[in-house]
Amino acid sequence: MAPIHYDVIIIGAGMSGLAAAIRLAYFERKVLVLERHYAAGGLNSYYALGGYQFDVGLHAMTNYVPPGTRGAPLTKLCRQLRLRPEDFALVPQYQSEIRFPGIMLRFNNDFECFIQEVIEHFPAQKDNFLRLVRCIRDYDELDLEAKPISGRQVVSSYLTDPLLIDMLFCPLMIYGNAAERDMEFGQFVVMFKSIFCEGLARPREGVRRVINVLRRKVREVGGTVRMRCGVMALHVKDGRVRSVELDSGETLTADTILSSAGYVETLRLCDDCEPEPLDPLAGRLSFVEIISILDAPLKHLGHDTTIVFYNTEKAFHYEVPKELVDPRSGVICCPDNFLYDKPLPKSVIRMTCLANFDGWSGLQEAEYVAAKAEWLPRIHREVLQFVPDFRDRIVFTDFFTPRTIKQWTGHLNGAVYGMPGKIKTGRTHLENLFICGNDQGFLGIVGAMLSGISMANLHVLKK
Amino acid sequence: MTNDQIRQAVLQIISVIAPDEDLTHLKSDVPLRDQLELDSMDFLDIVMELRKRYSVEVPEADYGQLASLDSCVAYLAPKLTAK
Numbered sequence: 001m002a003p004i005h006y007d008v009i010i011i012g013a014g015m016s017g018l019a020a021a022i023r024l025a026y027f028e029r030k031v032l033v034l035e036r037h038y039a040a041g042g043l044n045s046y047y048a049l050g051g052y053q054f055d056v057g058l059h060a061m062t063n064y065v066p067p068g069t070r071g072a073p074l075t076k077l078c079r080q081l082r083l084r085p086e087d088f089a090l091v092p093q094y095q096s097e098i099r100f101p102g103i104m105l106r107f108n109n110d111f112e113c114f115i116q117e118v119i120e121h122f123p124a125q126k127d128n129f130l131r132l133v134r135c136i137r138d139y140d141e142l143d144l145e146a147k148p149i150s151g152r153q154v155v156s157s158y159l160t161d162p163l164l165i166d167m168l169f170c171p172l173m174i175y176g177n178a179a180e181r182d183m184e185f186g187q188f189v190v191m192f193k194s195i196f197c198e199g200l201a202r203p204r205e206g207v208r209r210v211i212n213v214l215r216r217k218v219r220e221v222g223g224t225v226r227m228r229c230g231v232m233a234l235h236v237k238d239g240r241v242r243s244v245e246l247d248s249g250e251t252l253t254a255d256t257i258l259s260s261a262g263y264v265e266t267l268r269l270c271d272d273c274e275p276e277p278l279d280p281l282a283g284r285l286s287f288v289e290i291i292s293i294l295d296a297p298l299k300h301l302g303h304d305t306t307i308v309f310y311n312t313e314k315a316f317h318y319e320v321p322k323e324l325v326d327p328r329s330g331v332i333c334c335p336d337n338f339l340y341d342k343p344l345p346k347s348v349i350r351m352t353c354l355a356n357f358d359g360w361s362g363l364q365e366a367e368y369v370a371a372k373a374e375w376l377p378r379i380h381r382e383v384l385q386f387v388p389d390f391r392d393r394i395v396f397t398d399f400f401t402p403r404t405i406k407q408w409t410g411h412l413n414g415a416v417y418g419m420p421g422k423i424k425t426g427r428t429h430l431e432n433l434f435i436c437g438n439d440q441g442f443l444g445i446v447g448a449m450l451s452g453i454s455m456a457n458l459h460v461l462k463k
Numbered sequence: 464m465t466n467d468q469i470r471q472a473v474l475q476i477i478s479v480i481a482p483d484e485d486l487t488h489l490k491s492d493v494p495l496r497d498q499l500e501l502d503s504m505d506f507l508d509i510v511m512e513l514r515k516r517y518s519v520e521v522p523e524a525d526y527g528q529l530a531s532l533d534s535c536v537a538y539l540a541p542k543l544t545a546k
Binding site for chain 2: 454
């Protein structure tokens, strides 16, 4: 029997793959999305444990603008997917904080407030900061041909106070930087706009809402998603992918393959590629996250901040930690503290810190469990400098590590933001294989969806 | 299709692509881009919606012909009269 043929096969039912599928199916391409996991969403997904529901990824959706805001990424995204912004039911944040020793910068979804906050705390940097903001506003981050430049270098050419520089980089790196220590300036601009100029919001139902909206739309426009259906190999001949072999042994063919599995991860599937020279290109930054269900909202303990980005030392270190976890900096997210019209059914606190993939994956099962038990109080100790003591309100805790992320997403090293060297054009060495998602280089959930959309437009629909 | 039907068809397509825009006071002889927030992605979509709905091909060299409502009608009329 001849293998089933598609116009496009998409690898991965994450945000970028589903968005690409909607575009392609809407314009009458025969599209199949293949997902190895039984839950969609990829790095932004969900699970149930101990009778509780958990989100992974999405603390908040960045790039939030009120519905109808012209020219914003969220507006573009909705137009391209023929969705309404209301479909995502986004609820804006209350207020977030960047906390360094002895100083705090607050921000909400009104960028002017953040500008005032910076000027108030760093009066000597006022003109420099305003010039940096103009430079960021004028920068075209959508230019796929832009050459990478060092963000630290560019920002330091405007700002002269290292503390302010670190306080700006801290949230932007933690929420989207694939490289250690420095951040490519284009990526800095994308993140700066998405977090400070635009803002944070969350659907009341969390990431499930976003995934369900996308999956429903894929179905509505005639695309197919096959779950628990991983790709084992891409068979290559004469510079093209000739066929797609599934874990089950089944073979499919397609004119074009769009992969959100990651650049190195995708090339490792190609039977003309050797993995050894590729592996060093993969990203290495991963995180642990502790998610605790509480029996009372943190608001009742006096904490109404949505997200705290914290750093407990003078300088901010964004690199793979030598130990299993680096608790000196991180994020504390309270999904309760968005401006919902009614409170969430369960109160939650999420704490995220940089972690070492090799360390966690080298542990035997008993050591792995012991390491979690050891790090939980160490992370609490740091976090409790910024939130009221919530420990006696905990009813259930889950703790996931870079090993967990690798297991469920297939991303090498459990890398959450992909590889440092982004491939903005999405091209590979094969003429009908393209990548989208993390390694293509648009960031955040809105960015991931725009990545799928723009790669579908560029490599399939425009042809 | 009559010119008026073509005009309505184009308006219908724009309303699907940019539901957040108010089209009631759109001037026929002024470029769409001067009146609406439409980027190159949106123009690509106008072309693809024309193909999807009416099987009309608009080669990239002709995209400029879709600048205003009037020029859309003038350009599409010979392609759509039979439909």
